[in-house]
Amino acid sequence: MDFSWHIITQWWPNILQALGVTVIIFIVAGLLSVLLGLIVGALPSFNNPVLTAASRIYVSIFRNTPLLVQLFFLFYGLPAVGIRMSPFVTGVLGITLNEGAFMAEIFRGNIQSINRGDWEAAKSLGLSHFQVLAFVILPQAVRDALPAVTGQLSIVIKDTSLLSLIMIVELTRVSNQIYTRLFDLTGFSVALILYVTLNILMTGLSEMLARRVQVRR
Amino acid sequence: MNTIVEFDRVTKRFGDNVVIDDLSVPFYEGETHVVCGRSGAGKSTLIRCINFLETIEEGCIRFKGTVVDKKNVRSIRKRVAMVFQNFNLFPHLSVIDNLTLGPVRSLGIPRREAEDQAMHFLKQVGLEDKRQAHPYQLSGGQKQRVAIVRSLAMKPDLILFDEPTSALDPEMIGEVLEVMKKLSLDGRSMIVVTHEMGFAREAADRISFMSDGKLVETQAPKAFFSNPLHDSTRQFLSQIL
Amino acid sequence: MAGYDVIFHFLGTGLIEVIRLVPICVVLSLIAGALIGIVQTVRIPVVNQLISVYLVFMRGVPPLLLLLVVFFVAGFESARLSAVFTLSIYHAAYIAEIFRGGIQAIPLGQFEAADTLALRFHRKMIDVIIPQVWRAILPALTGQYIILIKDTALVSAIGVMEILYNARQAMQVVYKPILIYAIVGLLFYILCFSLERLSAYFERHLQTMQGVQ
Numbered sequence: 001m002d003f004s005w006h007i008i009t010q011w012w013p014n015i016l017q018a019l020g021v022t023v024i025i026f027i028v029a030g031l032l033s034v035l036l037g038l039i040v041g042a043l044p045s046f047n048n049p050v051l052t053a054a055s056r057i058y059v060s061i062f063r064n065t066p067l068l069v070q071l072f073f074l075f076y077g078l079p080a081v082g083i084r085m086s087p088f089v090t091g092v093l094g095i096t097l098n099e100g101a102f103m104a105e106i107f108r109g110n111i112q113s114i115n116r117g118d119w120e121a122a123k124s125l126g127l128s129h130f131q132v133l134a135f136v137i138l139p140q141a142v143r144d145a146l147p148a149v150t151g152q153l154s155i156v157i158k159d160t161s162l163l164s165l166i167m168i169v170e171l172t173r174v175s176n177q178i179y180t181r182l183f184d185l186t187g188f189s190v191a192l193i194l195y196v197t198l199n200i201l202m203t204g205l206s207e208m209l210a211r212r213v214q215v216r217r
Numbered sequence: 218m219n220t221i222v223e224f225d226r227v228t229k230r231f232g233d234n235v236v237i238d239d240l241s242v243p244f245y246e247g248e249t250h251v252v253c254g255r256s257g258a259g260k261s262t263l264i265r266c267i268n269f270l271e272t273i274e275e276g277c278i279r280f281k282g283t284v285v286d287k288k289n290v291r292s293i294r295k296r297v298a299m300v301f302q303n304f305n306l307f308p309h310l311s312v313i314d315n316l317t318l319g320p321v322r323s324l325g326i327p328r329r330e331a332e333d334q335a336m337h338f339l340k341q342v343g344l345e346d347k348r349q350a351h352p353y354q355l356s357g358g359q360k361q362r363v364a365i366v367r368s369l370a371m372k373p374d375l376i377l378f379d380e381p382t383s384a385l386d387p388e389m390i391g392e393v394l395e396v397m398k399k400l401s402l403d404g405r406s407m408i409v410v411t412h413e414m415g416f417a418r419e420a421a422d423r424i425s426f427m428s429d430g431k432l433v434e435t436q437a438p439k440a441f442f443s444n445p446l447h448d449s450t451r452q453f454l455s456q457i458l
Numbered sequence: 459m460a461g462y463d464v465i466f467h468f469l470g471t472g473l474i475e476v477i478r479l480v481p482i483c484v485v486l487s488l489i490a491g492a493l494i495g496i497v498q499t500v501r502i503p504v505v506n507q508l509i510s511v512y513l514v515f516m517r518g519v520p521p522l523l524l525l526l527v528v529f530f531v532a533g534f535e536s537a538r539l540s541a542v543f544t545l546s547i548y549h550a551a552y553i554a555e556i557f558r559g560g561i562q563a564i565p566l567g568q569f570e571a572a573d574t575l576a577l578r579f580h581r582k583m584i585d586v587i588i589p590q591v592w593r594a595i596l597p598a599l600t601g602q603y604i605i606l607i608k609d610t611a612l613v614s615a616i617g618v619m620e621i622l623y624n625a626r627q628a629m630q631v632v633y634k635p636i637l638i639y640a641i642v643g644l645l646f647y648i649l650c651f652s653l654e655r656l657s658a659y660f661e662r663h664l665q666t667m668q669g670v671q
Contacts, residue, residue: 001531064604064650065643066611069622073639080635154517161520165615172523179530188527192519199518270570294576305571309589318585319575371575 002185011178011187018174019194022160025088025170026198029095030156034149036096037103038142042133045111055104062101068162070094075166091163099156106148110141143213150206157198171195219246221375221406222267227276229262229430236262237273238430244408246374249401251409251417254427255453260410263427264377267408268297281374295323298368302380304360306352312339312363313348316370324371331370338366342396358389365396376400378409414458418442426450461632465641468628472621473645476610479542479620480649483610484603486546491553496583498558509554516551522612524548529616541613545606552602560595561587593664600657604650611646621645 008015043055062070071094075087085093114137122132164173171191178187222244229237236259244250252260265271266278269290278285280293307315316335320326326334339345342362352360361381368376378397382390394416401407401420411417417424418438425435426447434446445451498509525544534540564587572582614623625642629635 001527060651061643061647064608064654065646066608066622068611068614069639069643069646072622072625073636073643076629077636077639080633158518158520161522162612164522172520172526175523176526179526185527185531188523188530191523192515192527195520195523196515196518200514203517268574270573291576291578294574297574299570299574301567301571303565303567305565305567307568307571307586307590319577322581322585323576323578367575 001189003189004184004186007178007182007184007186008190011174014169014174014177015171015187015190018169018171021168022157022170022194023198025092025095025160025163025168026153026157029092029099029160030153032092032096033099033103033156034153036100037105037107037149038138040100040104041107042111042138044108045133045137046129055108059101059104059108062098063105067094067098067159068165070098071162071166087163087167091160091166091168095156095159095163099152099159102152102155103149106145106152107141110145110148111137113144114140146213147206147210150202150209154199154202154206157195157202161195218248220244221246221281222408223279225277225279227266227273227278229259229266229271229273235430237266239276240431241276242425242432242435244406245423246406247404248422249405249407249409249420251411251421251424252427252432253410253412253414253417253424253453258427259430260427261379264299264379264408264410267375267377268294268299270299291323295371296374297377298371298373298375299377299379300361300364300368300381302383304352304357304364304384306360306364306367308352311349311351312344312355315352315363316367319367319371335366335370338369339363341399342366356389357385358392361385361389361393362396365393365400369400375406375408378407378411380410380412382411382413412457414442414454426453428453461634464631465628465634465638468624469621469638469641469645472619472624475618475620475624476607476649479538479545479610479613479618480603480607482542483545483549483606486542487549487553487606488599490546490550492557492588494550494554495557495561498554499561500579513551513555516548519548521545521548521609522615525612525616537613537617541610541616541618545609545613548609549602549606552605553599556595556598556602557591559598560591563594564590593661596657596661596664600653604653607649607653608646 040055040058043051046052071091074085074090074094078085118136118140119132122136123129127135160170161172163170164176169177171194175187175191179185220243224240224242227237227240228235240263252263254260262271266273267280267285269285269287280297283289283293285293307318310318313332313335316339317328317331320331320334321328336345336348339348342365344359344362344366347355347359347363352363355363365381381397382393385393390413394413397407397409397416398420409416409421421438423435424438424441425432426441426445426449427433428449434441434450436446441450442454445454494509494512497505521544525541528534528544529537529540532540532543534543568586568590569582572586577585610620611622614620614626617623619627621642625638628638632638
């Protein structure tokens with residue numbers, strides 16, 4: 001593996017910008033996928049066959065097909081029927097739809113494992129289904145889901161590298177650019193280090209959250 | 218009488234906790250030696266040191282003159298069998314495969330011969346019709362009898378019993394103790410950690426009372442029950458009998 | 459209608475390529491992962507630290523980037539070989555973690571019983587421990603291999619002619635991106651879904667074989 005300080009200093013502005021793009025996409029798509037997962041994951045609790053089926057079908061489709069295929073569908077497919085979005089929006093949408101399915105599975109499981117008694121107790125107070133869900137069930141389920149969610153978020157970091165294939169200049173693409181221009185692997189070395197660092201930070205954050213949650217219990 | 222196992226100033230600690238405290242004691246060939254005492258006294262640890270499931274900090278244990286250490290561990294385990302409280306049968310193997318695994322893989326006995334031998338012992342404990350059963354299909358008492366046969370199949374010089382009836386439902390304890398009594402009568406060398414005082418009285422050649430990592434006293438059964446030397450033994454017996 | 463035979467041809471050969479790639483990667487990553495997982499449970503000082511570095515690295519690196527790096531650095535004869543190698547070492551890290559967890563979940567008494575029978579380490583693992591690990595880790599293994607199947611879509615980036623690569627070829631002839639990518643998705647869905655069903659079948663089968671403990 002190559003590692004040349006010269007190339008790093010020369011390309012530093014590009015690398016920094018690409019890192020910024022990676023991090024921003026990670027944050028936006030990460031937050032949106034958690035939100036989407038929360039909504040879809042909560043649908044089965046309404047005991048409405050249509051909502052439950054919709055949630056199931058969505059999760060099954062997006063979990064059992066590759067993210068890259070979903071991205072290409074959005075990026076190359078939709079313009080053919082007149083829907084045009086910027087690469088950035090396409091990328092964020094693709095990751096959100098894909099990871100939303102994984103997040104939904106996590107939340108669904110945690111909502112299901114909340115004691116039935118909590119539902120019954122809250123409903124006997126005259127709260128509506130939605131109120132029970134929002135004020136009693138979800139706060140507990142979200143807390144239980146934290147470790148799994150942060151684990152899934154570290155996969156979202158890795159997902160962002162696929163956006164290099166739909167014209168977004170993020171870390172993977174910039175390191176590939178350095179290679180194709182200079183036939184030098186320094187860019188790849190830098191990208192590897194940065195991705196692994198991001199993941200270690202994410203793991204640290206998740207362990208910290210997990211400890212916090214345990215203390216509060 | 219020949220010693221089969223000898224403890225020579227043995228100390229075993231778990232962290233700061235002394236489990237075996239400067240213990241010296243012989244165990245004799247052909248004898249059934251029962252070790253009793255309160256839970257946490259170090260009885261299980263004592264016998265687990267003999268086949269190197271636990272390592273000792275100080276002193277020396279000898280099995281038939283061979284020092285029990287890392288170097289000799291396999292040759293000693295080939296000759297020392299153990300019966301566990303929780304049976305520890307291999308759940309994915311049939312009874313017959315449980316019984317032949319050790320002889321075939323460790324001792325290098327041909328499979329046919331190992332199977333014949335296993336069937337011979339299995340008949341002795343009345344379980345020959347269970348040869349193809351899996352452990353989950355057996356009752357607790359049957360499991361423990363199979364586990365005893367598994368230890369016999371290794372043709373051991375010594376069998377260690379680590380509370381063999383403690384995990385059993387009361388109605389199944391008898392069938393296991395029956396088998397153990399038979400082995401004792403055959404003149405096998407056995408060290409038995411147990412709370413079954415009836416078994417100790419009938420089958421033991423020697424009984425030791427263990428407390429705080431020491432063997433407080435060791436006597437023949439008659440004397441042990443009728444005339445215990447130590448207050449702590451007396452107290453223990455009055456509580457348990 | 460003209461064009462469907464082209465789509466069918468390209469996606470069909472792509473599918474065959476995936477069906478050729480996946481089993482090799484499964485076998486290689488399973489062997490490597492099992493060995494690494496077993497070594498981890500034994501705790502050998504330096505070796506274990508090296509394994510930890512490998513695991514942290516593989517957890518952090520995006521598989522697409524790893525594919526590119528190995529392709530440019532290692533100089534394998536073919537892109538396909540490079541892809542097999544990369545996907546195998548990448549997934550071996552996850553398989554190793556699954557195996558380690560599975561081994562550590564086996565009751566201590568099983569190890570002790572095997573030790574008491576004077577079994578050597580490899581016999582203890584092969585005859586006693588690993589057969590019991592399978593059932594516990596089967597769902598996790600399947601989950602990992604579903605990810606592997608989906609990751610084969612990435613190898614189009616280094617020119618391996620799998621489904622996604624061939625989809626683009628087909629589009630040079632018949633420009634129907636929505637249809638083509640929908641079929642590509644469907645093909646992957648069928649692959650992943652059948653693996654899931656297969657694992658559920660084996661899980662039941664193993665259960666009836668070993669009973670409920």
